[in-house]
Amino acid sequence: MKIIYNGENDRAFKDVLGATIPRLAEADSKVIYLDADLMSCIGTAKWAAANPDRAINCGIAEANMAGIASGLSAVGFKPIMHTFGPFASRRCYDQIFLSGGYAGNSVTVIGTDPGVCAAFNGGTHMPFEDMALYRAIPTAKVFDITDAPMLEDVLAQCINLEGVKYIRVGRKSNKKVYEEGAKFEIGKGIVTDERGTDAVIIACGIMVAKAMEAAKILADKGINVTVIDMFTVKPIDEELVIKYAKACGAVVTAENHNKIGGLTSAVSEVLALALPTVLEYVAIEDEFGEVGPQDYLETRYDLTAEHIVRKVEKAISRKNA
Amino acid sequence: MLSKEKKTELLRLATEIRIGAVEEFKARGFGHIGGSLSVADLLAVLYGAVMKYDPKNPKLEDRDKLVCSKGHAGPAVYATLAIKGFFPYEDIKTLNQPGTNFPSHCDRKKTPGIDMTTGSLGQGTSLAVGMAMGDKLKGLKSRTFLVVGDGEINEGQVWEAAMFTAAKNVTNLVWLIDWNKKQLDGYTDDILKNKDIEAKFAAFGFDAVTIDGNDVEALYEALTKEATDKPIAIVLDTVKGKGVKQVEETVANHSMTMTADVYDGWLSELRQELSAIA
Numbered sequence: 169m170k171i172i173y174n175g176e177n178d179r180a181f182k183d184v185l186g187a188t189i190p191r192l193a194e195a196d197s198k199v200i201y202l203d204a205d206l207m208s209c210i211g212t213a214k215w216a217a218a219n220p221d222r223a224i225n226c227g228i229a230e231a232n233m234a235g236i237a238s239g240l241s242a243v244g245f246k247p248i249m250h251t252f253g254p255f256a257s258r259r260c261y262d263q264i265f266l267s268g269g270y271a272g273n274s275v276t277v278i279g280t281d282p283g284v285c286a287a288f289n290g291g292t293h294m295p296f297e298d299m300a301l302y303r304a305i306p307t308a309k310v311f312d313i314t315d316a317p318m319l320e321d322v323l324a325q326c327i328n329l330e331g332v333k334y335i336r337v338g339r340k341s342n343k344k345v346y347e348e349g350a351k352f353e354i355g356k357g358i359v360t361d362e363r364g365t366d367a368v369i370i371a372c373g374i375m376v377a378k379a380m381e382a383a384k385i386l387a388d389k390g391i392n393v394t395v396i397d398m399f400t401v402k403p404i405d406e407e408l409v410i411k412y413a414k415a416c417g418a419v420v421t422a423e424n425h426n427k428i429g430g431l432t433s434a435v436s437e438v439l440a441l442a443l444p445t446v447l448e449y450v451a452i453e454d455e456f457g458e459v460g461p462q463d464y465l466e467t468r469y470d471l472t473a474e475h476i477v478r479k480v481e482k483a484i485s486r487k488n489a
Numbered sequence: 490m491l492s493k494e495k496k497t498e499l500l501r502l503a504t505e506i507r508i509g510a511v512e513e514f515k516a517r518g519f520g521h522i523g524g525s526l527s528v529a530d531l532l533a534v535l536y537g538a539v540m541k542y543d544p545k546n547p548k549l550e551d552r553d554k555l556v557c558s559k560g561h562a563g564p565a566v567y568a569t570l571a572i573k574g575f576f577p578y579e580d581i582k583t584l585n586q587p588g589t590n591f592p593s594h595c596d597r598k599k600t601p602g603i604d605m606t607t608g609s610l611g612q613g614t615s616l617a618v619g620m621a622m623g624d625k626l627k628g629l630k631s632r633t634f635l636v637v638g639d640g641e642i643n644e645g646q647v648w649e650a651a652m653f654t655a656a657k658n659v660t661n662l663v664w665l666i667d668w669n670k671k672q673l674d675g676y677t678d679d680i681l682k683n684k685d686i687e688a689k690f691a692a693f694g695f696d697a698v699t700i701d702g703n704d705v706e707a708l709y710e711a712l713t714k715e716a717t718d719k720p721i722a723i724v725l726d727t728v729k730g731k732g733v734k735q736v737e738e739t740v741a742n743h744s745m746t747m748t749a750d751v752y753d754g755w756l757s758e759l760r761q762e763l764s765a766i767a
Contacts, residue, residue, distance in 0.1 A: 200626075221626055227656075232615045232649035239619020242597070242605060243627070244550075247619075262609055263646070267616050271606035272598045 170347040171360050173380050178344040179316040181337050185278070186211020188320050189248060192327055193222045199327055202237050202249040204230045209339060210250060210280060230255045234263035234275070241273035246327045252286070253279035253295035253336055261301055269305045269332045276326040277302075282312065282336040282373060283424035284465035286457065294457025295336075300429020302334040303402045309354065310402040312373035312423070312431070313337035317350040318399060325354060336373065340462075343377035345397070357398045357405040364392025367418040367480045367487075370409065372398050372431050375422035375450065375471065382476035393480060404434045406442070413445040418483035420448045422476050427451035446486045448479040491709050495538060497766060499705040502572065503533035504763045507732045508756060509568025509581060513591070514745075515752035516582040521593065523729040523742035525565035527669040527702070528557075528636060531725060532569040534708040535634055544574040547601040551629045554604040554620055558613025559638035559667060560594035561744075567591050567600065575602035604633075611644030613637070618650050621662035634712075636665045640672025643681050648693075651722075655694030660716035664695065667702065669729035673743045690722035702727035733758060 189212050193199040201223045207213040216223030226233035230251055237247035250256070256279030257264075268275045279298055281287075286294040302310045308331060313319045319337055326333040345360060352358070360376065361383045371379035379395045386393055394412055398404060413419050419439065423431040432449040439445045452469050466472055491499070506529040514520035536542070540553040557566050564584055571578045576590075583589040590599040594608030605620065607613040617635040624631045637647060654662055666686055674680055683689075690697035696716065700707040702725025711723050729743075730736030733755045736745065 224622075224657075226653060229649040229653065231611075231646045232618070232653055235612055235615020235646070235650065236619035236622065236653070239605070239616040239621075240623045241619075242616065243620050243623035245623050245626075263612060263615070266606070266609050267612045271596075271616070 169350050169358065171345060172347050173343065173345045173360065173377065176344050177341045180339065180341045181313070181316065181319060182209070182211050182339040184316045184319050188323055190215040192324060193219070196246065196327070198244060198246045200224065200240055200245045200247050202226055202233050202247055204228055204233050204251040204255065206251050230260040231263045234260040235267045237275045238263070238267040238271060238273040241275055246274065248276045248278065248327060250278040250280065252293055253282045253298045254293055257295055257298035257301045264332060265305050269308060274330050276323070276333045276335065278335045278337065280337060280339050282338065283452065284457070284462055284469060284471060285338040285340065285374065285424070287462045287465060288459060290459030291457035296426040296452045296457060297429060298334070298336055299401055299425050299431070300433070302332070303429060303434065305332055308332040308334060308402065309400065311335045311399055312401055314373060314376045314397055314399055315342050315345045317346045317348055318352055321350065321352050322354070322399070338374070342374055345376055345380070352399065355400045355403050355405060357396045357408040359394060360397050361395040363387055363394065365416045366391045366393055367420060367483050368394045368396060368412040368416040369420045369422060369476060369480065370396045370398050370431065370435055371422035372401055374424050378471070378473045379422050379476055381473035382480065385473060385477050386480055391480065391484065398431060401431050401434055404438060406438045409435055409438045410443050413439055413443050418446045418487040420450065420476060420479045420483050422450040424471055425451060427453065446483050448483040450476050450479050491706055496705060499533050499537045499709070500766045501763060502537045503530045503705065504732065504759055504766065505572055506532055506565055506568045508759045508763065509571060509578070510564045511733070511752060511755050511759065513564045513567065513581050513584040515749060515756070517585045519744060519746035520564055520584065521561040521744045522736055523671065524559055524638060524667065524669065525562045526731045526733060526736060527727040527729045528562050528667055529565055529732065530703045530705055531636065531665060531708055532565055534705050534712055536569050536573055538709055539712045540634070541631070544602065547575060551631050553631050554633040555636070556605040556607065556613045556617035556620065556633060557595050557636045558607050558617065559610070559636055559641050560607030560613065562636070563591070563593060563595045566595060566603065570600070570602040610638065610641040611646035614647050614650035617662055618654055618659055621659050625659070625661050631661065633662045634665060635662060636667060638672070639666060639668045639670065639677050639683060639686065642666065642683055642686065651690065651693050654720050658720065660720050662720055663712070664690065664720070664722040666722065666724045667727055668724050669727045671729045671743065675740060687724045695720050695722035697722040697724065699724040699726055703731050732762070
């Protein structure tokens with residue numbers, strides 16, 4: 169697949185969701201879209217109003233929405249439900265866990281504004297733990313979306329996959345990484361930049377572009393690393409993690425999520441069992457969110473290319489110690 | 490109106506369901522007896538006279554569906570399904586044994602004829618809404634019958650689902666609230682008084698009624714009524730533990746552990762009742 173990263177912004181995810189959800193529903197009569205009073209936030213409200221049999225506004229009742237989505241699955245529908253990340257995870261967790269997963273129903277959940285992307289909505293709306301929660305649901309699949317082509321393709325695949333699928337994605341735009349129309353293999357990480365084996369950076373979501381940026385900065389310093397986009401956080405691509413951990417001997421994870429339970433945990437679990445390797449992380453420490461512009465929050469929580477550079481250097485020095 | 494023959498058949502079925510449930514509890518030594526016995530008459534009328542289903546094809550698309558959101562009444566549903574031929578009667582006596590297909594709480598992945606997994610109280614309500622809406626969207630005439638406990642209505646999700654049912658006019662979903670006046674820790678009036686359940690549902694926009702939920706004629710009349718412009722909610726005035734005197738008289742009858750001798754006594758009481766129904 170062609171990597172076209174050059175630091176430019178991609179299309180806004182809000183627009184992608186607003187076009188993709190109606191397109192999927194129009195192509196497959198089994199697809200039904202549910203929201204909890206946030207249709208206007210992802211550009212689906214107008215289409216939903218014109219298609220009341222295909223789009224259900226459940227009101228501000230996420231637990232009920234998760235149950236209804238699961239019930240629709242039980243009678244043969246392919247529900248897509250959306251709300252902000254914290255409400256799509258914490259607020260309806262038992263319903264997704266039991267009415268969804270345990271009961272054998274298939275639901276695609278979209279949680280928008282992951283981590284610091286919640287910006288001006290602040291700490292109440294800022295999920296640093298949504299991937300941890302979804303990873304703990306047996307057989308659930310967890311995706312942290314990198315850019316618009318990935319969102320389009322992963323969402324289209326999810327509606328036809330069994331079980332619980334959780335897609336965390338912003339509403340604003342990320343940096344463009346992949347060419348338009350790119351196809352993604354679920355459960356397989358993507359090597360987005362391969363400069364050398366001094367270290368490997370395994371990133372997801374908004375941190376992929378920052379890892380690419382960090383790789384450039386490091387190259388200027390004579391340190392050559394490989395960057396992996398681990399957009400499927402569960403099931404994680406164990407083979408790829410082990411391959412590059414073995415080749416590099418130093419691993420740095422980068423995620424817009426608490427260090428507990430997300431990508432850092434997933435990579436740690438693989439390495440501890442299969443190939444103990446020097447590991448550093450760029451992730452939220454054990455903290456709650458707070459309000460502010462996203463760039464402020466990225467600095468506040470150390471989710472920057474510069475911090476990735478520091479962690480890579482630290483990992484390499486530990487490797488060589 | 491129920492014919493005399495049909496009424497006799499339903500009365501017998503209700504007692505047979507109670508016998509089946511008690512036989513399950515006897516085999517394991519304990520179980521959720523109170524709330525299983527209180528809904529036996531409802532299940533008899535639903536499966537004996539109201540619902541469309543096919544024991545040979547439990548997933549028949551246009552069947553009527555039962556969501557027993559008070560999932561701990563599973564043993565009564567299992568007895569009903571066994572009597573109606575979904576699986577051999579003897580199977581239900583494996584209740585809660587290792588590897589069983591008959592767990593305490595209803596599980597659609599394990600038990601043929603169980604339309605929805607329930608157990609975490611409140612969750613069956615939204616699931617039933619989704620199933621009924623889906624059937625309606627598919628153009629099916631099926632109805633979904635949702636059984637909710639009166640203790641269960643402590644859960645907030647119940648009221649989210651109730652508001653939705655009325656707001657979106659999901660008229661092929663029938664809410665059945667088993668008002669047996671008790672929950673695990675004792676009387677609902679002492680734990681979280683729910684006052685007038687019928688008035689609550691009426692205020693939400695339901696066509697709400699209260700009937701004697703242990704009377705097969707009243708049940709038949711209410712359950713065969715088609716919804717018009719509002720969804721139906723039926724509050725079932727029942728006795729927790731109905732049909733076995735000692736259980737009815739025990740306050741803490743949510744789950745009871747007994748010796749085989751005690752269960753045998755209850756079974757002979759029920760069998761006497763069965764033989765008296767003519």
